[in-house]
Amino acid sequence: MFLNGIEQLLRRKIVLTAVIATFVFLGFYWWGVSAASSIEFSQGNDMADPVMGMLGPADAALAAIITAGPLAATLLTALIIVIGSTMLPEEIGQGRMPFWLSLPQSRLRVYFSTSLAPLVVSFTLSVILFAGIFLITRIYFPFSPRSIPVVLISMLIWLGAVWASVTFLSLIVKKVASMLITFFLAAVASMFGGINEMMQMFPGEAPDALVTVTRVIMFIFPADRGYRGVIYGLIPGDAVITENLAFFGVTANVPPAHLIYAVCWSLVLLGLGYWKFRNMDF
Amino acid sequence: MNKEVLVQISNLSKSYRKVQALREFSLEVKPGMIFSLLGPNGAGKTTVMKILLGIVKSDSGTVHISSLPVSSPLSRRGVRYLPEYVTFPSWATPKVLLRQLERIRHESSMQDFILRCTELDCIDLINRPMGKMSRGQRQRVALSLVTTGQPDLVLLDEPSTGLDPGGRVLIRNLIKNLASNGSTILINSHLLGEVERVCDTAAFINKGRLIAEGALDSLSRQTGLAFVETEHTAEMHIALEDAGYSCRIEDKGVLVQLTDPSAFREFTEAVLTTEIFFSALKLKRENLEDVFLRIMEHSNLEDDIVS
Numbered sequence: 278m279f280l281n282g283i284e285q286l287l288r289r290k291i292v293l294t295a296v297i298a299t300f301v302f303l304g305f306y307w308w309g310v311s312a313a314s315s316i317e318f319s320q321g322n323d324m325a326d327p328v329m330g331m332l333g334p335a336d337a338a339l340a341a342i343i344t345a346g347p348l349a350a351t352l353l354t355a356l357i358i359v360i361g362s363t364m365l366p367e368e369i370g371q372g373r374m375p376f377w378l379s380l381p382q383s384r385l386r387v388y389f390s391t392s393l394a395p396l397v398v399s400f401t402l403s404v405i406l407f408a409g410i411f412l413i414t415r416i417y418f419p420f421s422p423r424s425i426p427v428v429l430i431s432m433l434i435w436l437g438a439v440w441a442s443v444t445f446l447s448l449i450v451k452k453v454a455s456m457l458i459t460f461f462l463a464a465v466a467s468m469f470g471g472i473n474e475m476m477q478m479f480p481g482e483a484p485d486a487l488v489t490v491t492r493v494i495m496f497i498f499p500a501d502r503g504y505r506g507v508i509y510g511l512i513p514g515d516a517v518i519t520e521n522l523a524f525f526g527v528t529a530n531v532p533p534a535h536l537i538y539a540v541c542w543s544l545v546l547l548g549l550g551y552w553k554f555r556n557m558d559f
Numbered sequence: 560m561n562k563e564v565l566v567q568i569s570n571l572s573k574s575y576r577k578v579q580a581l582r583e584f585s586l587e588v589k590p591g592m593i594f595s596l597l598g599p600n601g602a603g604k605t606t607v608m609k610i611l612l613g614i615v616k617s618d619s620g621t622v623h624i625s626s627l628p629v630s631s632p633l634s635r636r637g638v639r640y641l642p643e644y645v646t647f648p649s650w651a652t653p654k655v656l657l658r659q660l661e662r663i664r665h666e667s668s669m670q671d672f673i674l675r676c677t678e679l680d681c682i683d684l685i686n687r688p689m690g691k692m693s694r695g696q697r698q699r700v701a702l703s704l705v706t707t708g709q710p711d712l713v714l715l716d717e718p719s720t721g722l723d724p725g726g727r728v729l730i731r732n733l734i735k736n737l738a739s740n741g742s743t744i745l746i747n748s749h750l751l752g753e754v755e756r757v758c759d760t761a762a763f764i765n766k767g768r769l770i771a772e773g774a775l776d777s778l779s780r781q782t783g784l785a786f787v788e789t790e791h792t793a794e795m796h797i798a799l800e801d802a803g804y805s806c807r808i809e810d811k812g813v814l815v816q817l818t819d820p821s822a823f824r825e826f827t828e829a830v831l832t833t834e835i836f837f838s839a840l841k842l843k844r845e846n847l848e849d850v851f852l853r854i855m856e857h858s859n860l861e862d863d864i865v866s
């Protein structure tokens with residue numbers, strides 16, 4: 278059933294479009310990074326330009342990654358929302374769900390094997406995209422990422438949270454509504470995730486109301502925690518400007534508790550989705 | 560649980576919000592039967608099928624297939640189902656769909672599938688995408704897919720939908736072949752002529768209740784009409800009217816209203832005394848449509864009295 282879901286998904290134009298967009302994106306990224314690689318770093322020689330004198334290839338790599346990261350995230354978030362919101366509703370709407378359920382398999386299996394396909398496709402594309410960004414950057418600006426395992430785990434947490442949300446919503450509201458709600462939540466969570474990083478730079482300075490709103494948003498939709506984990510793991514640890522960029526909320530560490538919470542949140546939503554699916558009549 | 564019963568439904572009730580779809584519905588289907596669920600639109604026939612397959616959850620009652628409760632996926636191991644409406648992906652060919660089904664059923668059935676496609680005259684379609692087939696072609700392919708192998712129980716919801724007369728004949732033959740090989744068939748159809756030709760047993764449902772059940776022969780009554788098959792229709796008509804019978808000329812014969820089916824012997828003598836050549840003389844029984852209308856009318860009348 279899972280392979281059937283993957284087969285069905287790979288035939289969809291939206292997935293083909295996303296694959297093409299991924300490679301076009303990487304092509305442009307390669308072009309941009311190779312053009313930027315002509316910059317000469319003169320680390321240790323701060324006579325001509327004191328700022329340039331402090332920077333090295335790792336800083337250029339960091340700049341390239343944090344420029345590409347949000348764009349890649351937007352593409353992947355859009356993809357998983359669109360395919361995640363349509364997978365179960367289309368099987369139900371086209372009358373195929375009674376057919377699948379009439380076969381000797383449990384509802385749990387039908388639910389997870391059908392809904393898991395969008396996560397697997399999105400995660401695969403995400404790995405390709407971020408691996409491409411990493412490799413292209415490394416060709417021109419040699420650097421060592423902080424932690425590849427953190428990147429992969431955070432990526433799964435980030436996409437998993439968006440997927441769990443859109444899968445659950447697609448069973449309780451119409452698919453377009455589930456897409457729009459998840460898009461809205463993802464955008465708001467991303468914005469407040471950045472605000473949270475900035476507030477951490479100035480403890481006690483932010484208004485209490487803003488702190489509360491930020492925490493509530495992170496609590497309601499924790500997908501952004503995963504995305505920040507991806508960026509944190511991918512960027513070079515030895516870049517000079519890392520600390521300064523933390524001000525903009527793009528390079529800060531994500532506490533493991535936040536990631537664990539995002540996993541639990543996703544599991545609860547998936548459980549609720551299954552509970553709804555289990556009790557549905559088709 | 561009776562081991563000689565393939566499907567056992569006991570006191571099944573189901574409501575969709577305020578609509579009571581099934582009320583204390585009980586039914587037993589024995590192996591090898593070609594069984595039909597009959598009833599007007601909204602009677603609850605499809606709901607019965609869907610509850611059997613675990614697609615719809617019942618409010619109360621028990622349902623078993625081969626002694627296994629339908630909540631267990633194992634109960635559906637030997638069961639095949641063709642829904643009334645199903646849209647397979649337009650890109651998928653029958654071969655691809657078979658592969659998908661094989662993955663779930665953990666079995667290889669290509670040879671059986673090819674035989675079934677040959678039987679249903681759709682072998683030339685097995686590599687064509689479903690989106691490029693007519694409705695009737697899709698229905699033949701779908702039937703081939705669901706009946707492949709040696710199923711214990713086949714549930715068909717309006718199987719003749721979209722089929723031409725030739726296709727209907729092929730499906731009738733398929734159903735008979737399946738039954739002769741030991742499969743039990745449960746059909747839900749409004750095409751009573753088709754049901755009458757292929758089924759041996761029927762259950763009538765009205766407003767979610769089982770109102771009649773039995774072999775088609777036992778449900779059908781004498782109509783009180785007799786038919787004299789003859790080429791001399793005009794002469795026979797006059798002669799029988801002169802003998803005091805109310806009759807009318809029909810194609811290749813004369814239809815006569817008897818006062819009582821037991822008066823058939825007396826009528827036979829009357830026909831013989833006319834000395835007009837006839838090739839057959841028979842009492843007419845109700846066809847399935849007559850049975851259906853009589854049972855439904857009676858059921859509605861009872862409901863009116865109760866209310």
